[in-house]
Amino acid sequence: MSSHASDKPRIVRLDQPAQPGVVDHPRPDRLEQGNPRRETWSLYESSDGQMTAGIWACEVGRWRIVFPAGKDEYFFVLEGHVRLHDREGGLVDVQAGQGGVIPGGFEGAFEVISPVRKHFVVVERPQKS
Template sequence: MSNIWLAGKGLTQSECTIDFPRPDRLVKGNPERHTYSAYAHPNMDCGIWQCEIGAWNIVFADNKQEFFTVIEGHVCLHHKHSNVIVDIQAGEAGIIPPGFEGTFEVVQKVKKYYAVVEA
């Protein structure tokens, strides 16, 4: 596991929560997803997320966005209303903007840092 440090507090501690994509959003596979929330605040959650190969549809609310950096693996974001596919591999970062609708595809088992902001 990678470390996340919190200013003034030290090394964060988190427990793993495990879930799967909702059946009505599932596109391919049924990937197990592991979330290690390192810091939660009323408008922000960040930590480390891991997932097996698979794909599911996502819909971000107009007040929700995510910044992430892929540590290991490979993901693609397919936009619902265009042919644009964003391909993000280890060492690269991505942003899912407010109102985004599309498919989140894990091409190769992934581990990423994430920060989700809702305002």
């Protein structure tokens, strides 16, 4: 059996693509402030579909988020400022040059204080019944 270069794992750089990303808005039932335009460039997906990485940009606004138990997100803010609010009233600011993790099971609100662009890595593990 011969091995081809395309069969081997390769490094993927997360460069800003020249083409537009996928545009959406928060679900209306989750909006708390504004109706921000969000744009996502998914630049990598693992062969098992459990990990996705890319670039995300968003306008100012705030909406509720609910992460399932098996979904974690690491992100690094390239530009702008985000604030994550937990259900108990605590908050964490993450600004350009800083990263953060949203753990599985997190419930709260995601707020964009100033227009943001970030790298993201989302890992979704199957949950056992």
